[in-house]
Amino acid sequence: MRTDLAAFIKDSPAGREADAILRKCVHCGFCAATCPTYQLLGDELDGPRGRIYLIKQVLEGHPATEKTQLHLDRCLTCRACETTCPSGVQYGRLLDIGRHLVDARVPRKLPAALLRRLLRAVIPQRARFALLLRLGQQLRALLPTALARKIPHRAAAGEWPQSRHARRMLVLDGCAQPSLSPATNAAAARVLDRLGITLERAAAAGCCGALSQHLDAQDEALDQMRRNVDVWWPAIDNGIEAIVMTASGCGVMVADYGRLLAHDPAYAEKAARVSALSKDISEIIASEIPVIKAMLAGHARHANVPISFHAPCTLQHGLGMKGRVEALLGELGFTLTGVADSHLCCGSAGTYSILQPALSQRLLANKIKALTAGKPAAIVTANIGCQSHLQSATALPVKHWIELLDARLA
Ligand code: SF4
Numbered sequence: 001m002r003t004d005l006a007a008f009i010k011d012s013p014a015g016r017e018a019d020a021i022l023r024k025c026v027h028c029g030f031c032a033a034t035c036p037t038y039q040l041l042g043d044e045l046d047g048p049r050g051r052i053y054l055i056k057q058v059l060e061g062h063p064a065t066e067k068t069q070l071h072l073d074r075c076l077t078c079r080a081c082e083t084t085c086p087s088g089v090q091y092g093r094l095l096d097i098g099r100h101l102v103d104a105r106v107p108r109k110l111p112a113a114l115l116r117r118l119l120r121a122v123i124p125q126r127a128r129f130a131l132l133l134r135l136g137q138q139l140r141a142l143l144p145t146a147l148a149r150k151i152p153h154r155a156a157a158g159e160w161p162q163s164r165h166a167r168r169m170l171v172l173d174g175c176a177q178p179s180l181s182p183a184t185n186a187a188a189a190r191v192l193d194r195l196g197i198t199l200e201r202a203a204a205a206g207c208c209g210a211l212s213q214h215l216d217a218q219d220e221a222l223d224q225m226r227r228n229v230d231v232w233w234p235a236i237d238n239g240i241e242a243i244v245m246t247a248s249g250c251g252v253m254v255a256d257y258g259r260l261l262a263h264d265p266a267y268a269e270k271a272a273r274v275s276a277l278s279k280d281i282s283e284i285i286a287s288e289i290p291v292i293k294a295m296l297a298g299h300a301r302h303a304n305v306p307i308s309f310h311a312p313c314t315l316q317h318g319l320g321m322k323g324r325v326e327a328l329l330g331e332l333g334f335t336l337t338g339v340a341d342s343h344l345c346c347g348s349a350g351t352y353s354i355l356q357p358a359l360s361q362r363l364l365a366n367k368i369k370a371l372t373a374g375k376p377a378a379i380v381t382a383n384i385g386c387q388s389h390l391q392s393a394t395a396l397p398v399k400h401w402i403e404l405l406d407a408r409l410a
């Protein structure tokens with residue numbers, strides 16, 4: 001694609017990056033075939049090629065409008081288009097740059113701006129979020145059904161193993177996951193304990209920064225990243241093997257710390273090390289398959305209960321791990337039902353389900369239909385946002401897949 005970037009951005013790092021991305025795009029339109037919003041709305045401007053065109057216009061000095069902002073807001077940042085693109089266009093990076101420019105030029109109306117501020121003030125703050133969730137759980141009977149459905153029931157984490165092994169890993173507790181699904185990290189700790197690995201928590205670490213980053217509060221996100229790097233550094237210095245992610249949404253963010261903090265001389269090197277150590281829990285389990293298979297040898301009677309796996313966009317498109325968890329679960333003897341259009345987003349997408357509820361609900365309905373077509377006994381996934389979103393629309397249990405493995409090994 002030919003570009004002629006405006007003087008205000010041409011020679012800046014963001015301008016050079018955007019220019020390089022735009023030049024890779026050959027307008028082929030292959031990406032539209034896998035774009036969830038293009039499929040729902042059928043408007044070129046609600047597909048990746050149209051959004052790229054809108055961002056290019058702003059970069060070239062054309063005015064940004066509320067319409068430009070709307071089409072960019074409707075993007076899920078699912079990055080299915082990146083997986084499909086034959087030219088390697090880094091759409092997600094271009095979108096971050098485009099949204100930042102457009103939001104600076106098109107002020108949001110007060111209610112929308114306040115909602116975004118509120119989301120940033122509550123969700124990344126673990127204690128505040130836990131308090132609000134607890135309140136919602138206690139008042140559930142008084143809430144409108146649509147809201148009550150979104151509030152998960154209280155769940156027990158189960159025991160966190162106390163044994164100390166020579167092999168040690170850290171886990172990111174995150175912000176919302178400890179209260180929404182406390183069993184996830186505890187299950188990961190129990191599974192790893194059986195494999196001779198101690199999973200350590202760093203209580204002072206918090207939100208990975210993804211929520212603020214995606215709501216165009218980059219400085220706030222960078223501060224959250226720096227805090228996590230500082231909190232994790234003593235354990236890294238002390239020889240931990242990996243920083244384990246049990247939410248792929250956080251995983252894709254932490255894997256990017258090195259790039260996002262590359263401009264900060266005090267943190268660049270440490271952030272790159274953190275990113276290198278960041279591993280999705282499936283990567284750890286995949287390297288232990290023979291041991292786990294030996295442990296599972298006496299448990300084959302459970303193997304035929306069908307389950308369906310929802311592949312989060314952050315796992316398959318963000319981390320590029322398409323099909324890996326499905327293959328892992330298959331190898332460990334779980335029976336997976338097929339899921340049509342597994343590349344499509346469930347509509348959770350961070351805060352998308354709150355900011356774009358109508359589109360989000362349509363995607364959710366389609367996803368539940370696809371996930372339940374094979375009559376599974378449960379749905380498993382790999383990201384807390386998807387897990388909560390799916391659970392709001394089905395009576396089937398929806399869990400992280402590591403809980404299933406934990407139960408099987410128990
Ligand atoms: S990130 Fe997802 S919703 Fe956005 S343009 Fe790409 S495929 Fe479409």
Ligand code: SF4
Nearest residue numbers: 025026028029031085
């Ligand atoms: S598939 Fe890639 S090269 Fe083709 S239009 Fe989409 S982003 Fe551009």
